[in-house]
Amino acid sequence: MRNQTNSGLKRSAATLRDVAEMAQVSTSTASRILHGGAIRVSDDTRARVVQAAESLRYRPNTLARSLRTKVTRTVGFLIPDIQNPVYAQMIAGAEEAAQAQGYALLLMNSSSGERRRAFIELLVEDRLDGLIIADATIDDQWIHRLQASGRTFVLVNRRARGNAPYVVLDDQGGSALAIQHLLDLGHRTIAYLAGPPGVETAEQRFEGALKRCQEAGLPLPPTRVASCGFNGEGVAAAVDRFFSETPEITGIATANIVIAFAAVQRLEARGLRIPSDVSVVGFHETPMATYVSPGVTTVEMPLMELGRRAMLNLLDQIAGIPVRNEVITDPKPRIVQRHSTGTPRTS
Amino acid sequence: MRNQTNSGLKRSAATLRDVAEMAQVSTSTASRILHGGAIRVSDDTRARVVQAAESLRYRPNTLARSLRTKVTRTVGFLIPDIQNPVYAQMIAGAEEAAQAQGYALLLMNSSSGERRRAFIELLVEDRLDGLIIADATIDDQWIHRLQASGRTFVLVNRRARGNAPYVVLDDQGGSALAIQHLLDLGHRTIAYLAGPPGVETAEQRFEGALKRCQEAGLPLPPTRVASCGFNGEGVAAAVDRFFSETPEITGIATANIVIAFAAVQRLEARGLRIPSDVSVVGFHETPMATYVSPGVTTVEMPLMELGRRAMLNLLDQIAGIPVRNEVITDPKPRIVQRHSTGTPRTS
DNA sequence: ATGAAAGCGCTAACAT
DNA sequence: ATGTTAGCGCTTTCAT
Numbered sequence: 187m188r189n190q191t192n193s194g195l196k197r198s199a200a201t202l203r204d205v206a207e208m209a210q211v212s213t214s215t216a217s218r219i220l221h222g223g224a225i226r227v228s229d230d231t232r233a234r235v236v237q238a239a240e241s242l243r244y245r246p247n248t249l250a251r252s253l254r255t256k257v258t259r260t261v262g263f264l265i266p267d268i269q270n271p272v273y274a275q276m277i278a279g280a281e282e283a284a285q286a287q288g289y290a291l292l293l294m295n296s297s298s299g300e301r302r303r304a305f306i307e308l309l310v311e312d313r314l315d316g317l318i319i320a321d322a323t324i325d326d327q328w329i330h331r332l333q334a335s336g337r338t339f340v341l342v343n344r345r346a347r348g349n350a351p352y353v354v355l356d357d358q359g360g361s362a363l364a365i366q367h368l369l370d371l372g373h374r375t376i377a378y379l380a381g382p383p384g385v386e387t388a389e390q391r392f393e394g395a396l397k398r399c400q401e402a403g404l405p406l407p408p409t410r411v412a413s414c415g416f417n418g419e420g421v422a423a424a425v426d427r428f429f430s431e432t433p434e435i436t437g438i439a440t441a442n443i444v445i446a447f448a449a450v451q452r453l454e455a456r457g458l459r460i461p462s463d464v465s466v467v468g469f470h471e472t473p474m475a476t477y478v479s480p481g482v483t484t485v486e487m488p489l490m491e492l493g494r495r496a497m498l499n500l501l502d503q504i505a506g507i508p509v510r511n512e513v514i515t516d517p518k519p520r521i522v523q524r525h526s527t528g529t530p531r532t533s
Numbered sequence: 534m535r536n537q538t539n540s541g542l543k544r545s546a547a548t549l550r551d552v553a554e555m556a557q558v559s560t561s562t563a564s565r566i567l568h569g570g571a572i573r574v575s576d577d578t579r580a581r582v583v584q585a586a587e588s589l590r591y592r593p594n595t596l597a598r599s600l601r602t603k604v605t606r607t608v609g610f611l612i613p614d615i616q617n618p619v620y621a622q623m624i625a626g627a628e629e630a631a632q633a634q635g636y637a638l639l640l641m642n643s644s645s646g647e648r649r650r651a652f653i654e655l656l657v658e659d660r661l662d663g664l665i666i667a668d669a670t671i672d673d674q675w676i677h678r679l680q681a682s683g684r685t686f687v688l689v690n691r692r693a694r695g696n697a698p699y700v701v702l703d704d705q706g707g708s709a710l711a712i713q714h715l716l717d718l719g720h721r722t723i724a725y726l727a728g729p730p731g732v733e734t735a736e737q738r739f740e741g742a743l744k745r746c747q748e749a750g751l752p753l754p755p756t757r758v759a760s761c762g763f764n765g766e767g768v769a770a771a772v773d774r775f776f777s778e779t780p781e782i783t784g785i786a787t788a789n790i791v792i793a794f795a796a797v798q799r800l801e802a803r804g805l806r807i808p809s810d811v812s813v814v815g816f817h818e819t820p821m822a823t824y825v826s827p828g829v830t831t832v833e834m835p836l837m838e839l840g841r842r843a844m845l846n847l848l849d850q851i852a853g854i855p856v857r858n859e860v861i862t863d864p865k866p867r868i869v870q871r872h873s874t875g876t877p878r879t880s
Numbered sequence: 881a882t883g884a885a886a887g888c889g890c891t892a893a894c895a896t
Numbered sequence: 897a898t899g900t901t902a903g904c905g906c907t908t909t910c911a912t
Contacts, residue, residue, distance in 0.1 A: 568890095
């Protein structure tokens with residue numbers, strides 16, 4: 187019952203025992219030499235073992251090793267939507283941090299299904315040392331179960347009931363900055379395209395926008411707020427509603443950049459000029475923002491740093507170092523000015 | 534030295550042995566009942582075991598199981614750039630196929646470093662049953678080593694020297710279709726923005742474009758061909774060169790959609806109108822294409838199907854079923870007409 | 881400096 | 897129908 191592939195038979199790989207036999211030592215000695223760093227062995231034995239390992243092309247079986255040591259030096263990153271450029275940046279940051287400490291990073295698409303959920307639970311039970319969860323749509327209850335069973339993980343860009351460790355961005359501050367940008371340009375009748383209800387980042391961003399408006403003595407009434415999907419779903423309808431109810435709107439802030447793209451598109455479809463008729467500001471940065479015409483002004487958030495810090499938090503937990511929840515504020519949110527925002531029309 | 538997290542101590546999980554003891558049976562019996570389907574056990578024992586497992590919240594240790602069985606029911610998908618929407622679609626197709634057969638899919642970012650390369654080799658050695666490699670930048674030599682060591686894998690959208698199994702698209706056909714579209718509109722002076730040199734898909738696409746031009750009796754001279762990155766790098770310079778050398782160009786075909794985005798942007802920056810002055814056609818489809826203004830006409834390729842078939846190929850290999858290399862032609866490439874292409878200017 | 885032996889948690893022949 | 901036993905490949909006391 188050997189595993190037959192079209193490339194021929196799979197020679198079973200050399201084991202530590204093979205190496206030990208060839209080098210005429212015990213497996214323990216071989217293990218020590220191949221694995222450990224500064225143990226005392228005679229130069230002679232060491233040479234023999236190393237040579238045997240090489241000539242047999244020995245690769246340790248990580249499964250066996252992990253079973254024994256309970257350590258995999260591998261962590262997972264759970265994302266809901268690979269297509270979203272936001273995650274790519276976070277992953278880049280996390281990857282760097284993981285690699286620096288000799289950890290490998292595995293990506294998992296959590297999107298669909300109870301079945302995958304179960305797999306992940308198993309995985310994190312013994313095939314991963316820890317998990318970064320960047321999926322705001324996963325229910326609190328699941329998180330809870332994970333924590334109750336003593337698993338090591340960190341939430342990114344979300345919190346959960348209880349005391350689950352998390353690392354988040356200053357979504358409120360970033361969103362306030364978007365509003366401030368419109369304010370600085372002279373806009374007074376502003377609308378806000380919010381993300382999906384019940385998603386924490388979306389709510390934080392709305393909160394930040396709302397507060398900044400209020401501080402400026404400007405209202406942001408329900409007629410000028412609409413929910414839509416982070417993928418741009420529902421934006422067209424929302425824009426239509428805004429302008430049928432409040433044609434005086436001159437500036438629109440959004441909960442994410444794809445929403446901004448969709449808004450620009452819909453506004454143009456309605457015959458409005460950007461930015462001379464209406465200004466639009468996005469949230470998060472992506473190279474795509476330059477291709478949309480006109481280039482979309484956006485709030486750049488420190489997503490790489492978010493990924494990095496999340497990984498650091500996780501690795502600290504794994505190492506038994508106490509961690510604190512964090513709000514990343516360091517590379518501060520900043521406006522990337524392109525051509526979708528300008529002074530309001532004066533009509 | 535217990536693993537101390539900020540959430541408290543990690544209770545070590547219940548093992549099969551715990552369950553067996555509680556149910557007063559041997560571990561083999563417990564294993565059979567919990568794992569297998571149709572083995573014969575008395576209703577009574579079965580009930581006792583199942584109940585014990587439940588009350589102890591028993592979860593099998595997959596590491597131990599895999600060590601024993603040499604099977605992980607997990608496969609990997611190697612991608613060079615998570616940001617590229619092309620992979621998202623392939624992954625969706627692969628995921629579906631994997632799930633249907635009870636396999637889990639792990640994603641790996643292969644981009645950087647020899648170190649990661651080594652990790653992947655180890656991983657595929659015992660933590661994965663197989664690997665889908667969708668990374669055209671990985672060198673043939675590495676592929677070779679993988680194959681020489683008897684690993685199970687399939688290449689996607691690329692081939693390699695030797696007889697490494699692969700699944701590819703009809704890149705030539707798709708690209709020919711792009712040219713045909715321009716031809717049908719009446720374009721006669723066409724330029725081609727090719728992908729990076731040495732990348733097979735890029736070369737196939739160029740080949741297809743070139744052939745279709747030749748068949749139509751039209752030249753596609755070096756002055757109207759330029760290489761650029763799949764991420765749009767070098768496009769601006771290429772467009773500039775095209776129009777300084779051959780201002781008569783009316784249509785541009787591209788090796789991928791991001792290149793098309795960048796081309797549209799540069800053309801507009803040069804004061805050319807799209808499509809009235811110049812038509813641009815992309816390759817591959819993404820929702821982003823609708824946000825770019827004007828919406829970009831593109832050749833939609835069956836990327837999901839590609840992912841699906843690659844996974845099927847891999848799972849067949851794992852099951853010991855002989856596989857054949859494939860060129861996916863079934864959902865045929867098709868033009869998605871938007872607003873970046875039209876009849877050529879008549880000047 | 882090196883080896884013997886135990887065992888991580890599981891499955892599967894081989895009994896009975 | 898159920899139990900006994902061996903062992904996957906590795907690390908790690910504990911001896912010597």
